[in-house]
Amino acid sequence: MSLVKAPDNILIPTSKIDLDKIRNKQIHLFIIGHGQVGGLLIDQLIAEREKLKRRRRIDLAVVAVANSSTVLFDKDGLDKDWRSRKQEQGESYTIPQLIERAHRHGLYNTIMVDNTASPSFVLNYLPFIEAGFSLVSSNKVANTLGMEFYENLRERLAKRQQDYLYETNVGAGLPLIDTIKLLHLSGENITQIRGVFSGSLSYIFNRFSAEQIAFHKVLEAAIAKGYTEPDPREDLCGNDVARKLLILARELALHCEFDEVAVENLIPEPLRGLPTTAFLDDLPALDAHFESVRACCDKDEVLRYVATLDGDLADDFGAQMFVRLEAVPKNSMLGQLQGSDSIFEIYTESYGSNPIVIQGAGAGPQVTARGVFGDILRISERVSA
Ligand SMILES: NC(=O)c1ccc[n+]([C@@H]2O[C@H](COP(=O)([O-])OP(=O)(O)OC[C@H]3O[C@@H](n4cnc5c(N)ncnc54)[C@H](OP(=O)(O)O)[C@@H]3O)[C@@H](O)[C@H]2O)c1
Structure with a gap:
């Protein structure tokens, strides 16, 4: 804790974290799937976090990392040791519990990133949208199900003015x-x-x-x-x-x-x-x-x-x-x-x-992870601070 002098010479208690949050646009990322693409993406996000704060005033915090069995959650954002921490501290979870956790911690500007290839996981897109999340996905399934699902997803997104980006669905990192x-x-x-x-x-x-x-x-x-x-x-x-x-x-x-x-x-x-x-x-x-x-x-x-x-x-x-x-x-x-x-x-x-x-x-996990990163940045630029 440090003290900042206000104009009328009153001392206001503050902290580095508070200033960081005021200075930078906070984005909270929930990464589902940490295989080849997801794992590389998380490493890239963590490696670039400080640079993005300095250069773009955007703070991309990876607050949750999940696979099909466990999730690791940290509201302040995970660090380089996320793999070992997940092995030691990962807990079983359900999607409603994950969403409830985001709300309990007052997390805003939330993005759910699907790096699975799971046909069943895409059914969770709707509850995430209803809970205020934007979506980024390297998983093609949601865009190849029937037109009814495809159109319904877009209607819900439009209604809530949320984004869903999936540049890597075709051509991996190519801007197609x-x-x-x-x-x-x-x-x-x-x-x-x-x-x-x-x-x-x-x-x-x-x-x-x-x-x-x-x-x-x-x-x-x-x-x-x-x-x-x-x-x-x-x-x-x-x-x-x-x-x-x-x-x-x-x-x-x-x-x-x-x-x-x-x-x-x-x-x-x-x-x-x-x-x-x-x-x-x-x-x-x-x-x-x-x-x-x-x-x-x-x-x-x-x-x-x-x-x-x-x-x-x-x-x-x-x-x-x-x-x-x-x-x-x-x-x-x-x-x-x-x-x-x-x-x-x-x-x-x-x-x-x-x-x-x-x-x-x-194709290839490296270029795909970079493409997913690009989608996250595009959404981050659009949301308000
Ligand atoms: N690899 C590439 O070059 C490439 C290129 C373009 C696009 N893509 C697309 O990117 C996506 C990821 O590919 P990848 O190569 O990284 O696959 P991967 O290595 O098999 O990883 C998939 C991850 O998803 C998790 N997962 C599976 N089902 C889940 C569920 N129901 N809920 C939560 N997590 C679940 C897996 O965890 P578990 O261990 O629990 O199963 C694993 O962590 C795929 O959709 C793929 O088509 C990949």
Whole structure:
């Protein structure tokens, strides 16, 4: 405690914490999920806290960190030792208890950050909104459930004037959703979106098309680099790409459902029902199928797993969505893709046949965590002190 002199020479007791709270905009973060993305995000937030206070007058305090079993809560914000503290002091919890705790401590400017991949957790978004939280999410599920849930979520947010940002749902840290949203809101007519949306499938077909290599060898390399899900059929079935395409379509206010995306499943029929270990033990079983596909390419073509949104995009119900393996010209932008990069071509009326192109690392926990951090900062800038 220190003493500050008021103009009339009366001494007013104060403290460093009080001054900090007056000087800086206080933001209270509830981080759900601390796996690869969530864990890195918490470390990034804690590492940047003092700098953000100095430079932006924003104090981002991570007040709660939870996984599916326990939560660690500290109303003043957690520090670098959050992992060990959570192991020692983590308590079981329910969502209503967590929300009640925020209210009991008078926490305002609250943001719930979903870094799970859980389909059931997204049902908690509504109670968080009702309790005054804004939302940030790397979890795609809430944006790919039925239109009824999607629209209801947005109505509730609008009613309470709260934000929900999810830039990392498509293209990880790339500034894609924001760009599409801005183009659409500014009245620019988007006529087509097309690209390679999956880092793992980008790597697999970039290499498979460029080298005389067996398909299973490339897939093994992708697994070893950590590019695929533990069961790579989750990548090869195309559903994750289809979800990303659906999210982009909905950003254009198109009314569409997941089952309207025509998806080419890349897993040969007999291998779809195998247990994971049996599938992983016999990856060469994929070779014959992909060898025959590669043989159909002309010499100046390469294979790419391409997502396309087109149709009559001025009509709410006019979207056509395809996700499929295509032979594209080697010298096209998609054909020149390298490594595990993603690429998004956005065609609009004003830009004509020259699309806006966004390209770069479209996956990976580091860039995803940075993207989530960016969403948190955007909301923090908007809320009042
Ligand atoms: N990794 C990437 O490169 C990447 C890129 C773009 C987007 N994403 C998205 O980012 C999200 C997180 O990915 P990740 O790689 O960090 O996953 P992860 O390592 O599997 O971590 C998931 C975390 O969520 C927790 N969790 C699961 N269900 C929960 C529930 N019902 N309630 C509370 N916590 C729960 C898990 O805790 P338990 O231990 O209790 O299960 C774990 O801490 C996913 O939606 C993913 O699609 C990831």
